[in-house]
Amino acid sequence: MIHVENLSYVYPNAKTPTLSGLSFSIAKGEVFGLLGPSGAGKSTTQKILMGLLPGFSGTAQVLGAPVGTLGRSFYEKIGVSFELPTLYLRLTAAENLRLFASLFDRPTRDIHEILALVDLDVDADKRVEAFSKGMKMRLNLCRALLHDPDILFLDEPTTGQDPARARTTRELILRLKSEGKTIFLTTHNMAEADEICDRVAFLAAGHIPVSGAPADLKRQYGRRELLVTTTSGPHHFAMEGLGTNRDFLQLLTSDQIVSLHTQEASLDDVFIKATAHV
Amino acid sequence: MTIAGFLKPYQFVRLIRADAQNVSRDPILIMMIVLGFVAPILLIFFRDKLDIWAENTLGISVLSQYVSIIAAAAPSVLIGWVAGFLLLEDRDDGPLLAMETTPIGKMGFIYYRLTVAFVLTFAISLIAAEMLLLVGWAVRLLFALLVGLESAIIALFLLALARNKVEGLALSKLINVSLLIPLLAIIPSFFRYAGGIFPTYWLGEMFVWSDVAPAGLTLSLLFAAVAHLVWLIGMTRLTARRLG
Numbered sequence: 001m002i003h004v005e006n007l008s009y010v011y012p013n014a015k016t017p018t019l020s021g022l023s024f025s026i027a028k029g030e031v032f033g034l035l036g037p038s039g040a041g042k043s044t045t046q047k048i049l050m051g052l053l054p055g056f057s058g059t060a061q062v063l064g065a066p067v068g069t070l071g072r073s074f075y076e077k078i079g080v081s082f083e084l085p086t087l088y089l090r091l092t093a094a095e096n097l098r099l100f101a102s103l104f105d106r107p108t109r110d111i112h113e114i115l116a117l118v119d120l121d122v123d124a125d126k127r128v129e130a131f132s133k134g135m136k137m138r139l140n141l142c143r144a145l146l147h148d149p150d151i152l153f154l155d156e157p158t159t160g161q162d163p164a165r166a167r168t169t170r171e172l173i174l175r176l177k178s179e180g181k182t183i184f185l186t187t188h189n190m191a192e193a194d195e196i197c198d199r200v201a202f203l204a205a206g207h208i209p210v211s212g213a214p215a216d217l218k219r220q221y222g223r224r225e226l227l228v229t230t231t232s233g234p235h236h237f238a239m240e241g242l243g244t245n246r247d248f249l250q251l252l253t254s255d256q257i258v259s260l261h262t263q264e265a266s267l268d269d270v271f272i273k274a275t276a277h278v
Numbered sequence: 279m280t281i282a283g284f285l286k287p288y289q290f291v292r293l294i295r296a297d298a299q300n301v302s303r304d305p306i307l308i309m310m311i312v313l314g315f316v317a318p319i320l321l322i323f324f325r326d327k328l329d330i331w332a333e334n335t336l337g338i339s340v341l342s343q344y345v346s347i348i349a350a351a352a353p354s355v356l357i358g359w360v361a362g363f364l365l366l367e368d369r370d371d372g373p374l375l376a377m378e379t380t381p382i383g384k385m386g387f388i389y390y391r392l393t394v395a396f397v398l399t400f401a402i403s404l405i406a407a408e409m410l411l412l413v414g415w416a417v418r419l420l421f422a423l424l425v426g427l428e429s430a431i432i433a434l435f436l437l438a439l440a441r442n443k444v445e446g447l448a449l450s451k452l453i454n455v456s457l458l459i460p461l462l463a464i465i466p467s468f469f470r471y472a473g474g475i476f477p478t479y480w481l482g483e484m485f486v487w488s489d490v491a492p493a494g495l496t497l498s499l500l501f502a503a504v505a506h507l508v509w510l511i512g513m514t515r516l517t518a519r520r521l522g
Binding site: 050052072073075076078080082084085086087088089090091095098099100102103104105127143 | 288289292293296299300303304368371372373375376377378379380381382383386
């Protein structure tokens with residue numbers, strides 16, 4: 001669905017490139033996370049893929065065609081949820097969605113059904129100016145889903161949401177994936193990416209030093225070790241030969257164990273190690 | 279069938295409805311649109327009293343003829359300001375960016391707003407000209423068309439030059455002054471043509487020549503059309519460049 005090869009971009013009057021030689025591909029039905037700190041170039045990459053930023057070098061293809069060659073009908077097939085609310089504040093949630101729904105030629109989904117997906121159906125007739133930032137972000141997501149697009153570009157979709165709402169949003173993203181939607185997610189929230197992305201790519205200083213499935217990366221950058229916390233303190237055991245390790249087996253039967261943790265890295269650890277020399 | 283070259287009728291109606299809801303919930307925007315009607319209406323009712331007052335206190339006869347030009351052109355400033363201010367708000371609050379990811383696009387949406395401002399201003403100015411301006415119907419029609427174009431120019435001027443809504447309010451003071459520019463045309467000096475770089479100047483020039491010489495009127499109309507189109511194209515290009 002998305003293919004990027006050797007993508008570079010320099011903003012006018014900038015001395016250094018914002019993106020430098022990015023390459024990645026995203027298959028249909030995949031959730032792909034582009035992770036990195038603010039200013040790393042995540043939004044720039046997204047803007048290029050959405051056809052909003054010309055003047056790049058390299059290859060950027062979306063839906064099998066080079067970006068910028070599909071004309072305005074391209075926007076019938078993609079849905080975008082921006083990092084900040086982009087809504088009419090004096091209109092209600094339902095009025096906002098009705099307005100944007102009218103701009104698409106393809107059939108749009110029922111507004112109240114969409115609002116219910118993010119628990120906003122009871123607020124359908126409330127003006128957006130009375131919404132919290134989290135509610136506005138959820139309405140942003142509704143707008144992106146209105147025309148049932150094939151590809152979704154979601155920029156920090158859980159920003160401003162409390163943990164319970166953020167979980168609802170993550171569950172919705174996974175549901176969309178199960179319906180066959182391709183999702184391009186940009187975030188600096190590593191735990192969120194770990195939970196919902198099939199693959200992630202770390203972006204630092206315009207480069208992607210590491211990419212892959214979160215589980216693979218965590219194993220690759222972690223230690224093959226088991227941390228056993230007991231009432232008398234922590235104990236480390238190598239994973240190799242664990243089943244025959246006499247000390248470990250003794251602990252298992254001692255009734256002193258508080259917790260057991262394998263020592264794979266977190267995505268935060270992977271990011272820090274992978275970008276240390278970029 | 280499309281409206282403004284790219285919108286289907288139901289899309290146009292939906293956008294108009296949303297704009298009407300949006301404006302109706304902001305007292306300042308309502309006031310600006312109402313003021314667009316107030317100036318011509320006041321002049322219709324108090325024209326004679328104004329002329330008597332001007333004659334007695336300022337020594338100017340038929341002042342209302344000159345003020346009529348300003349009153350009939352006032353809707354361009356007020357409706358153009360509302361259209362421009364709404365676009366500034368859309369840019370600051372984000373809906374304009376969201377429009378860019380829809381089939382109509384950012385510029386498509388701007389053209390829609392300009393079309394509405396033009397049509398609304400044209401209609402009001404035509405009625406105001408009919409009641410206030412003592413010139414032939416063809417001149418009144420052309421006057422309303424040019425005033426309609428001015429509302430689009432003003433909306434673009436705000437969007438292109440104001441970095442935020444506060445700057446938009448400051449620029450509106452400058453825009454209000456443009457309503458006085460047609461009066462330069464009654465100055466009996468060649469230097470009055472310096473005002474010709476502003477499109478509104480030519481509205482005054484049209485009236486100066488309307489009763490005097492058909493050739494002068496035709497030439498004024500030609501310059502008026504050129505000045506309006508140059509400003510409209512220039513502001514459209516500047517807006518497109520500023521918005522990226």
